[in-house]
Amino acid sequence: MGSGRWGWVVPDGLWEIARPLLPPARMRPQGGGVADIDDETVFAAIIYVLVSGCAWRALPPCFEASKSTVHRRFLIWSRAGVWGRLHQKVLELLDGQNLVDLSRAVLDCAHVRVKKGGEPAGPSPVDRGKPGSKIHVLSDANGLSLRVGLSAANTHEIKTWLGKHPRFHVHFTPTGSSWINQVERWFGLLTDKLIRRGVHTPVKALKDDIRAWIDSWKENPRPFTWTKPADEILKSLADYLTKVTPPFTKSPKGT
Structure with a gap:
């Protein structure tokens, strides 16, 4: 893993790439209030939740940040498009080091149930028509994630993706x-x-x-x-x- 305070959860160099992509913190017009938790700590806490798969409420106390603060910052950064731009920056860095192998590509998906419906959701063909979504992942020959998408459960992801990328052929x-x-x-x-x-x-x-x-x-x-x-x-x-x-x-x- 990386070095520094949060090196046990954040790989080397990832925070340096993510820092300039974060939106500026909103200031209270009336001033005052409680000092915000620094972005690096919140970033490390988010990475921990995403990698470990634990619930937000199970966030360890070592981060010294409440689950509400970390989750709120995660939503703000998500709406600002931070994670998509961070993924693109990492891919560009790896491609510059010839670590992206496009000789083959693998496209797969996983069904998840969406009990309350919403967008995007649709009748799942593998769950008796109950509302669900699909998580789509496109990876290179080494399993490196290139794109991640979300669609309704009844979306034909293979035909749709191949229709948009005619240079790829099915074997x-x-x-x-x-x-x-x-x-x-x-x-x-x-x-x-x-x-x-x-x-x-x-x-x-x-x-x-x-x-x-x-x-x-x-x-x-x-x-x-x-x-x-x-x-x-x-x-x-x-x-x-x-x-x-x-x-x-x-x-x-x-x-």
């Missing part, structure tokens, strides 16, 4: 093609072609054979590739579902 990724599945497939080959076919009485002989197998694979690595196109895979899945799904029949009247 069909079959289930089971993640890197962990590739690792499992490699161990399956090792088991089928070496372990099950051989006889290894001492453990040392088994270890030696496995090491020899690994060395041989490294000399001529063969990546796993999908040979079926997406349409053929989807057709096979549809045929399978047709076979395993029982036909719908109407029940006799009176039963």
Whole structure:
């Protein structure tokens, strides 16, 4: 983490980037009143709440600020657009250090229930039509958050986003093609072609054979590739579902 008084919660350099983005404090025209808590302390308290996920009322006393003060300042800074501009500044800094990887992008969302409705909220397709919202996150190849948005729960975020960004193209990724599945497939080959076919009485002989197998694979690595196109895979899945799904029949009247 960072250094200084709040270095245990605020990363190095983040406060220096955020300070010039904060709106000036409003002065009481009649003067007097209680001295405001300094912005750096409030900023650290807000970061603590956002990172830890604790409730505002559970703010630790070490910040020496009431939850009302911290939450009020959070709302003022939010309305002033501080967090969006801070995010943009951090991204520009990371991009200048070649730490943003745009070779791939990942777009995902999470549904949250909005009991009192409001804007933006809509009928949630995953919560029996109850009012809800979607939190959308677009990240780079390393998982770095690029954009965060909020919309009604019934928004088709993928189609909408792709419509606004035509330079991005969708690639069909079959289930089971993640890197962990590739690792499992490699161990399956090792088991089928070496372990099950051989006889290894001492453990040392088994270890030696496995090491020899690994060395041989490294000399001529063969990546796993999908040979079926997406349409053929989807057709096979549809045929399978047709076979395993029982036909719908109407029940006799009176039963």
